[in-house]
Amino acid sequence: MARAMAQSRIESRAEQLHPGTGRWLLVLVGVGVAFLLFTAFLAAVKSGVLFTEENLLYAALIFYGGAAVLYIGFGVTGAERDGRFATAATAIAFLLTTLAAGHRWYTAGHPPFSSIYEMLLSFVWTLAALTLIVEWRYRVRMIGTITLPLATLSVLLMQLMPAAVRPLVPALQSTWLHIHVSLAMLAYAACALSFGLAMMFLIQDRVRTETFLAATSGLLTAIYAGIATRFDPSGGLRVVAWDPANRQEIFFAEKTPLLVVIPSVGWLMFLVLAAALVPLGLYAWAIWNREEKALTWANRSFFVSTLLQAAALGIFVLRAGEGAYTSPQTEGLFATNLAASPFLLTGLVSGLFASLLYLLLLWRRPNLERMLPSAETLDRLTYKTISIAFPLLTLMIAAGAYWANRTWGSYWSWDPKETWALITWMVYAGYLHMRITRGWRGRRAAYFAILGFAIVLFTFFGVTYLLPGLHAYA
């Protein structure tokens, strides 16, 4: 009864929200894309070479960004036109990524799988391809709202990484490497897709908006708590110094990077951390005392924290890009760069994306619900993508083991990346067993799919940077 009432309330709200034409958004994004392309074109003409991999990728980045904005805008306005243009922008970006990858393959003489830069390239390519396939085959247009920001973020990261084609060290000269990595990218992209679908399922399954608020605030708290570990007692933020001439980090001693302190940004990060904690506290207060009003305030404070995050990101980008800073380890002034802090940047950008997605949900939930496929379809699609991802994961591990056996004489050596790949495999195996033998459907299955993707992310990024082992070069 109560549910029916809630339903009718949502429907009446949905009627009030007339789907807009989305014209303004289109014009804005169109102008933005055109402006960026034009300036990039001018710069390219100046440098004399037009079709380099770098330029292609930069153009792809512009289109990915535009598509991401359009997809999110499509969620806000619900205008069919926005969605169509978002798909078109994705297709163009995909084409450009293909050209960039092909160019790299051609010049390097081997498929782009041998460094984290090249792997991100393959990942973005697969993600864009899968997004287009899901849109075209299953008509789930909203999937781009989640996958395109991910693709944009990845290309952004790639802009900062050392991109030079390096010759392959002897151990990497093997067909099995290519098989191993392409399977990994396919599997990870399928996992990313299942994550997006599971999130959408939770929306369609009428998980309360406040729950998403708590989850998003929790994620932000974790991100900013992580960033706060770089706090310097002087109030600054410690980041790794960067040598612009050689495009690499400066090392103080072996395996100890030189740190510099960007003044007063540390306080800013603490402020954002506090701002992320406020909605969490208010949410807990609202649940504890059954106070509806606290939730309203929680949402308002969340909005404020989003603004603060945007400010923090902007200031960090500006300050890290320019200026020389002192170091606590040694005397002298050193420069830094965004590329020296890929983790920090990823944290800041993904936190902001998550917040924007939450705000989209908060303000336009009825619209979203109208545009998304039914909960049942999404549940089924999640299962389907995982049943594609799981065999791919298995084969990826098997190909890796075979390759290791041919190179090092051992098919399994419990190196961190191997171990985490195995953990990922086990999580998805658990999901499939619970679903098939115990009939897990719906929310529990969706939570499992989300957990699985979180572990995939850790395996991909976390292990590479935090737990280096045999896979250290990749």
Place this chain on the structure above:
Amino acid sequence: MPLRLWFPWIRSTRWLFSVRTGIVLLILVGIASAAGTLVLQRPQTEPEKLSAAYSAETLRWLDRLALTDVFHSWWFAALLLLLSVNLVLTSIERFPVAWSYVRRPYRRPERHFLSSLPLQREIPIPSADAGLHAAENAFRQMGFRPRRVEGKESVSLFAERNRFSRLAAYVVHASLLLIFGGALVDAIWGYRGYLALTENEQASQIELREGARKSLPFTIRCDAAGQENYPDGTPRRWWSRLAVLEGNREVLRKEIAVNDPLVYGGLRFFQSGYGSTGEVAAVELRTTLKSNPTQTKNIVLRLGETLPLDNSHSVTLAAFYPDFYINGTQVGTRSNQPNNPAIQLQVQTASASGPLATSKAWLFPNYSALADPDGSAYTFEFRDLRMGYFTGLQVSYEPGQWAVWAGIILMGIGLAAAFYFVHVRVWAVPVADGRGRLVLWVGASASKNRSEFEDRFARLVTEIERKLSRKAEARMAWFREVSPAKTRTEGMVGAEAGEKVRA
């Protein structure tokens, strides 16, 4: 009958049979593995690093709990063993049901089945035969191969596809056990070691990872080794020419490279490194007789080797530093690379009357190619120098690896069968419905992807209905042509047939 009722003692271990236990074990293995990557592991870390990272007290506890070597600890092995046992038991308990699908396909549905199958439809038909005929055509059109099943009362249709996929999960579980088994064999009987050989050196002992030495049942000799570089100087390829000796007989020769090992007697030798030993392999010099500068000779010297120059003179390569430096009175080498080689020569001159006279001289090819030892009858000119190189070989013996590969292939097949093949069954039975009309009962079941299969089933039903109506139309047309008056009896055919079935 489920296995657990057969053995009373199994009742107390009933928890081992549940999938839930399996999942819990899987999670525990996951947590343990994660711990093994987060805590520094003894096999991969130097002891100093460990003691720097943890306090003595913490380290003692970590060691006691075997957290510093998770993957070789007894409790990790126990977890894997429990998981295997659970895998076997849950499979055994569930297998008979799956096997019955394969062994005894349910071809002729009975009354209770007709009423309880979720996916079913009843289509009115004029006669049992016409209905079966239409269904047969429709089944074929959908890619099934229908079979007529003769029953006591009536004939029914049955068709199925991908029956084997019912067993897929068990294939995957069996493959997992095969992999575990292979890994266990390797853990017990297998070993891994390292062997460094310089050119022309041979060995029949390797150094195991744990530091012990192990004798091989044969001897391995390195004939040559080398490195090829990219234009920018980074290594492109390492190779070694190896020979296997049984006693003194050469039985195998192979040039190995990274990714291309030598295999002999179950042992595999992998190229894993290449580098300078810091020792000189040979120095090539040109000697000139001072009294007669036209008399020159090229000689090749190894370290410590003495070579006669004539009846009364001989020369020795006394010392060699590849990257020479001098600091006060201390001399040494900065690296193993011949960046600044220093060669010390010693010339012995024998005279008929007195004792052997020796004189020494340093030769620095980077500065001057000529050495002129005091009192020597010869001068020495530097020509060339070859450094000694060693090739690093990983040696491994893994008798269980074939089980692992077989398991992986089996798992690939099993997973493909499990996810991409659905066991689909369809039945068609002419029966009388609740009101006594003759209908064709059409039912279907799918082992997974049910909701998608529902669409296919709906299409199948429409297809049968279309075939029936087309047939009816054709008959109507024929009736109209032959005798328009007879068309009224069309309805009666069905009624008659209905009577017959009821009787």
